[in-house]
Amino acid sequence: MRDQPLPQHGQSFRPPVLEWVRDYQRSWIKRDIVAGTTAAAVVLPKAMAYATVAGLPVQVGLYTALVPMVIYAIFGTSRPLSVSTSATLAILTAAALAQVAPGGDPAQMAIATATLTLLVGAFLVIAGLLRFGFVANFISAPVLTGFKGGIAFVVVLDQLPKLFGLHVGKGSFFHNVYALFTGLPHASVATVAVGVATIVILVALEHFYPKSPAPLIAVACGIASVGVIGLQKYGVEIVGHIPTGLPRPVMPDLAMAEALWPAAAGIALMSFTETIASGRAFVESGEPVPLPNRELLATGLGNAAGALLGSMPAGGGTTQTAVNRLVGAHSQLAELVTAAVTLGTMLLLAPLIGLMPHATLAAVVIVYSVGLLKPADFAAILAIRRTEFIWAIVALAGVVLLGTLNGILIAILVSLAALAHQVSDPPVYVLHRKRGTSVFRPVSAEHPDDESFPGLLLLRPEGRIFFVNASNIGHKITPLIEAARPKVVAIDMRAVFDLEYTALQMLTEGEKKYREQGVVLWLVGLSPEVFEVVARAPLGKTLGHKRMFLNLEQAVSAWQALQQEQDVPRDVPER
Template sequence: MNRSDVVAGVVAGAVVIPQAMGYAGVAGLPVQVGLYTCIVPMAVYALLGGARRLSMSTTSTIVALAGLAMAAAGTPDDPDEAMAAVSTLTLLTGLALLLFWLLRIGWVVDAISDTVVSGLKIGVGLTIIVDQLPHLLGIDAGPDGFLRGVGHVVTHLGDANRATVVVSTLTLGGLWALHRWAPRVPGPLLAVAGGIAATAWAGLPDRGVELIAPVPSGLPVPALPPLDDAWTMLPYALAIALMAFMETIAVGRGTREPQDPPILAGRELLANGTAAVAGSFVATAPPAGGFSQTMVNVEAGARTQLSSLVTAGVAVAAALFLAPVLSDLPEATLAAVVVVAVTGLLDVGELRRIGRIDRAELVVALITGAIALVTNLLVGVVAGVFCTYYLVLRRLNHPVLTEQRPAPGLLVVRIEGAMYTMNVRAVQAELLRLAAEDPRPRVLLLDLGATLDTSVTVLDAFVAAEQQLAKDGVELWVARVPEAALAKARRTAAWPAWRDSGRVHPTVRAAVGAYEGLAAEGPDGAA
């Protein structure tokens, strides 16, 4: 047994378990849901997953979406009914991930832009912080949503409980101090221990400080998830599956060492989906690989998934022996743990970096985050997916054209990227513009070596460009035409004229040689 994995598993458990319990509260669920999520999904991923150091329970992004799903289905007041409802959501999430695996469409999800995810994380982080403010202040919970939540807090500041504010302030200050000056110390564990001790020592309930709902002792009893609200929860489950896979594979790749096996999308979909399905039978939240908890695992010395099995064992021990003690935990303490955990999502430095590289991507990130704030996270996720594919189409629809003039009267234009129906008109217009610049060329040679294939629309556009250039006294040649495109071009009516007039060449060098030979014959031969 690797001693470093055992130590890492214990240390990670000290951070992950309180954090997961707090995340359960974000979704309006009993805190034991977070505790159970650190057992079954974590153990299943440890057996099936490809990332050796990844720690899987749940994340702030996932629970924010889960909270929306629970609200849409009408979050039950009874803890048992709430746990039954979340088991349905987790089952649907797992089945969606397994469907992605069966259809082998991990590449579609994996293509979501990191820029979009950065914007979503900021929206998630701000929404969760605002959602936790009532617990930090000791006031009644407000309506869902960032803007309405801010308005509720502002109008109820006068109702804040002083003892609760003191507990919140001390806990937040202590957590941030440890994060700043002693990052290896398990701050969440110390915060939970301190909150429980303060409850007994200072009589916090008598001072108006709310405690979390009682945590039942023992392990969860497996049960079949009900399907009553399945159709209501399905859109949220699909969004959660999308985000869970994105986070899991990003964390896995981000913590992979050179000697580790590659992180494969298919394997991660299978492992994450199976972990969710297994967890649904014991009322866990939808699981995903979390970056902060995984970094705790890595920094504590984890080498293999044995560390996650140890963390799951720590969670089992907590469920069996510590439930009565955990029931004395102030809500404000747990809220402070959540707030400090999600502040890592507010990465302004990453936005600055994106802005320096590409302002258009920064705008997309800000729009995605703003949509998530103004509406809700589900709409933000959908908008983020569309924004990602907007960025892809934007790049594809504006291929780079590089130009050279290797000989007088010869303009060589290389098209960097694929051509297809949506961008060929832009390429056609750019070619006509370049041909009209002084000095006007006699021959415009297209280097098509960077393209892959063609279509009827692309071929028609080239014929139209050739006719327009001919009117202006410019002849269109092509070189390095891909074999697939050449096969299609041979079937067109215009092909014999192109072939017989010597305008198709195997290489750019051959085309330049042919042009120089014609130019040597005189103006009539060159044109």
């Protein structure tokens, strides 16, 4: 489905909220309220945990689950999508903020976060207005699998010190691994116990009661243990004071924009990629499919508005959207309910949240970040295409060894390199005909009885033929002609949707070269666009209509007729 056109000058813009409100059914109200409340029980603990991953106070997670959620409900096109933040966005945010606020000063971090989030929103809005929704396709599925796997390694390693009650200096991946192992003898036993208990609760609930609000239950158990047992006296660190009430406005500092914009562009790309993937994954029959350019606009506006109220970069989340849908969400009202629960938490429960152990938050992050690394996905890629498995491993290694921000660049470059490799080396098949049919298929050991035509070589290239791959295609065709020594080479162009000038020139030179050697070139199955290109070129005049055919059956019939003519003696004596 194509996006609806964005408003032009003098036209009014109709937010999607008007569409889903118009079509709303009363029978949906109860399910939307239940779904929104249940999703909040998953969203809020994870949002607070991911805020700590970014090096920010936990309340920033609450702000991120409020403003962007409301804005998306008004402008977004996916009905069940739940918007806050994710492990990927959090670790990218941490890397970006470390560049401009390395000391971790709270005031400077707040300004830097607002600046970064505003830039992310601006990139998304501009991309939506310019209809750049296709950009999400720049990262292939295998490379995205590797990228997220690398994020899982980085996030888990980042949270393990909190799980053991350690304070270690951050550095490269190998530095962090070394620091963790050398610090293990100084781990806090009580902190480890809290973290392990939280992990056990989360894993057990996810396995036996998958529809339960597992993060909320785990966080509640952690807070209760602090209140009942007094874990602080055993060395367990807690979140501490959280301000009650609405977030205070934060003004971005555009002087930081120069340093933050590259990271903001990468975060915007990942936000949109996760958002559109989550939205598409949970579309039900009869629902509108998320529109990429409108999604860019909705998430961009959500980030821009959230930036002014202390939010970190936001986007759609797969887990929370799955919960939202599975519990019965029918419309964006469920998201507004989630936002309302978030607001109530900010106004009433902030002191209670302050009792949460850091180890509990770290455990929540670890359990849900491990899910980003899916060995089964890597195995599935390897079983089908070894080359793309290598791309996935390269993307994973790039994130782990070179950092998350460089990892985005590596992921894009690897995807483009994979695309360039594929288009630069298209296949060229030798065709035979299935006996008794009009089916022509590539030569295969599975079909040894397929029919060939001595003196006629049938070839089929596939894909666009242009300056990048024309030479490779020529190098593949040459040995096939030399091996077959045909009189006629018929190239089936049915799978070629574009013939670029450089490729046409090489085809023209090849036709002349082989004609001089006594080999005739025929073209078969030209699409209207490709036929127009050939007809306008000198090659079209050389070939004429007699050497261009609609399909392979016509070409074979012409070859057989030509053979019969040659078999008839030229000088037949009169009786």
